[in-house]
Amino acid sequence: MRGKVAIVGAADTNVGVLPGRTPMELCVEAALGAIRDAGLEKTDVDGLLTCNAMAQPLMYHAEAMAEYLQIFPRYCLAVGAGGGTTFSIIHHAAAAIVTGMADVIVVAMADSMRSGLTREQAMQVQASTGHPEFEQPYGPTVPAYYALIAQAHMAEYGTTPEQLAGIAVACRAHAQRNPAAQMRDPITVEDVLASRLIADPLHLLDCSLVSDGGSAIVLCSAERAADLPHDPVYVLGAGEGHSHEHISAARSLTTSAAREAGERAYAMAGLGPADMDFAQLYDCFTPTVLVELEDLGFCAKGEGGAFVESGALGPGGALPVNTHGGLLSHCHPGNPGSMFALTESVWQLRHAAGERQVPGARHGLVHAQGGIMSSHTALVLSREAG
Amino acid sequence: MDSHQVARIQPVETGLSLPFWEGCGAGELRLQYCDSCGRYQFYPRIVCSHCCADTLTWRAASGRGKVASFTVVRRGISRAYPAPYIVALIDLEEGPRMMSSLVDVDPDAVTAGAAVQVKFESWGEGRVLPVFAPETRG
Numbered sequence: 001m002r003g004k005v006a007i008v009g010a011a012d013t014n015v016g017v018l019p020g021r022t023p024m025e026l027c028v029e030a031a032l033g034a035i036r037d038a039g040l041e042k043t044d045v046d047g048l049l050t051c052n053a054m055a056q057p058l059m060y061h062a063e064a065m066a067e068y069l070q071i072f073p074r075y076c077l078a079v080g081a082g083g084g085t086t087f088s089i090i091h092h093a094a095a096a097i098v099t100g101m102a103d104v105i106v107v108a109m110a111d112s113m114r115s116g117l118t119r120e121q122a123m124q125v126q127a128s129t130g131h132p133e134f135e136q137p138y139g140p141t142v143p144a145y146y147a148l149i150a151q152a153h154m155a156e157y158g159t160t161p162e163q164l165a166g167i168a169v170a171c172r173a174h175a176q177r178n179p180a181a182q183m184r185d186p187i188t189v190e191d192v193l194a195s196r197l198i199a200d201p202l203h204l205l206d207c208s209l210v211s212d213g214g215s216a217i218v219l220c221s222a223e224r225a226a227d228l229p230h231d232p233v234y235v236l237g238a239g240e241g242h243s244h245e246h247i248s249a250a251r252s253l254t255t256s257a258a259r260e261a262g263e264r265a266y267a268m269a270g271l272g273p274a275d276m277d278f279a280q281l282y283d284c285f286t287p288t289v290l291v292e293l294e295d296l297g298f299c300a301k302g303e304g305g306a307f308v309e310s311g312a313l314g315p316g317g318a319l320p321v322n323t324h325g326g327l328l329s330h331c332h333p334g335n336p337g338s339m340f341a342l343t344e345s346v347w348q349l350r351h352a353a354g355e356r357q358v359p360g361a362r363h364g365l366v367h368a369q370g371g372i373m374s375s376h377t378a379l380v381l382s383r384e385a386g
Numbered sequence: 387m388d389s390h391q392v393a394r395i396q397p398v399e400t401g402l403s404l405p406f407w408e409g410c411g412a413g414e415l416r417l418q419y420c421d422s423c424g425r426y427q428f429y430p431r432i433v434c435s436h437c438c439a440d441t442l443t444w445r446a447a448s449g450r451g452k453v454a455s456f457t458v459v460r461r462g463i464s465r466a467y468p469a470p471y472i473v474a475l476i477d478l479e480e481g482p483r484m485m486s487s488l489v490d491v492d493p494d495a496v497t498a499g500a501a502v503q504v505k506f507e508s509w510g511e512g513r514v515l516p517v518f519a520p521e522t523r524g
Contacts, residue, residue: 123464126463127395127463127464130485131429131485132397132398133397133398133399133400133403133429134397134428134429134484134485135485136395136397137394137395137396137397137509137515138473138485138486138487138515139394139395139459139462139463139464139466139467139471139473139487140459140463140473140485141459141461141462141463143461144457144459144473147457148455148456148457148473148474148475149455151455151456151457151498152454152455152498155455155497155498155499196460197458197460198460198461199457199458199459199460199461199473200457200458200460200493201457202457246485247475247485248475248483248484248485249429249483253454253455253475
């Protein structure tokens with residue numbers, strides 16, 4: 001599969017607070033934008049992959065979207081792996097192209113977590129995350145699950161709230177250079193620590209945004225990509241790791257299956273962490289980035305805090321992370337959130353990222369996780385077919 | 387809000403877990419024990435998650451454990467959960483880990499690794515849940 005599939009189109013809708021737009025409308029807008037960006041027509045599309053929207057749950061989401069667009073794909077599926085859905089879908093889509101199940105696949109996702117959820121739906125999202133018999137009764141909130149990971153990392157490795165805050169600060173510094181980002185005012189470590197505690201040690205600014213928005217990409221074979229208008233972005237490596245569903249049943253609180261996902265993606269790509277010019281790491285809460293930096297090989301286990309403190313993650317740093325601003329500062333419309341890390345990576349590798357371009361970027365790593373650090377996918381993307 | 391929204395979340399029990407909940411009612415923390423490999427497991431399953439044997443029996447655990455991790459929830463999940471409250475992962479003496487609440491402790495004084503002891507708390511609707519408090523060995 002290495003280098004045989006490329007991303008040839010990418011588009012985001014506006015993000016942030018978009019009342020009056022349904023998730024399906026945002027999803028369709030993004031998909032059509034990506035198809036146009038690829039220089040293709042909707043009639044070229046024979047594969048469609050989506051994920052369901054919490055604000056507009058549909059029994060057959062991908063079919064509903066194909067119907068809306070009046071396209072008639074031969075490969076059509078809605079995938080549900082939480083925040084990890086995005087890159088797990090890309091892994092499957094790339095395999096589908098290599099095996100001939102489809103030639104041109106659109107991956108499109110959108111949700112309206114900010115404007116579209118009823119009070120009951122919002123409560124349900126919070127309450128439905130844990131084990132219904134042995135976790136939920138104790139009242140864990142979504143930030144609380146991730147706080148358990150942060151607290152364990154602090155106890156085991158001496159990581160500090162200041163170091164966690166540094167991750168939010170770096171993402172915000174990138175977002176300042178991204179006109180599309182939802183939150184662009186500069187913040188400092190002190191600002192993060194002065195924001196109110198949500199679940200110790202996580203403060204409000206350690207938590208990602210709640211947003212509306214949609215995003216889509218188009219994938220096809222590397223061969224076909226050569227005839228399309230933009231520089232192709234090749235999928236050089238893909239790998240997954242799955243370790244648990246519930247945090248109380250995790251193998252480890254401080255080492256995640258991002259380790260296996262990264263090892264598998266690097267092995268396929270024939271590249272390692274030192275070859276990556278940037279990394280887009282799943283940042284629903286700051287501690288996820290900390291653990292991912294270590295598990296994906298950018299620093300040793302336990303040294304994530306010091307790595308953040310070195311300034312590596314910010315603009316111009318040794319490893320720019322979440323160059324669009326991430327879920328922490330660009331937008332987080334639920335499960336589609338990491339799609340924006342993917343479209344950003346496409347623009348970075350086309351050398352079309354404007355003021356926030358990582359100079360001369362050749363390779364980038366993107367990672368997403370779903371559940372509570374449960375299901376992980378890493379992709380190595382490149383300007384070069386390998 | 388109507389009354390069901392302010393009630394605490396009740397565990398969705400299965401037939402398999404009945405001995406666990408009956409144990410809580412009797413003031414006893416019960417775990418599944420595998421007679422084939424000699425290990426305990428939590429949550430209850432139809433087979434041993436270590437060796438896949440179905441030779442499982444229920445045994446009373448000591449109720450002692452250590453805090454593996456914890457968080458003080460400052461913004462509660464609903465009005466039925468007045469903040470601050472502590473959600474913790476407890477490593478039981480017998481091996482398994484479970485989520486629970488820490489009670490009878492100053493939220494700012496909790497540390498990972500602290501020794502704790504089970505106690506049982508009424509959760510409404512006739513249900514009793516295991517929670518943990520700092521160990522006071524006499």
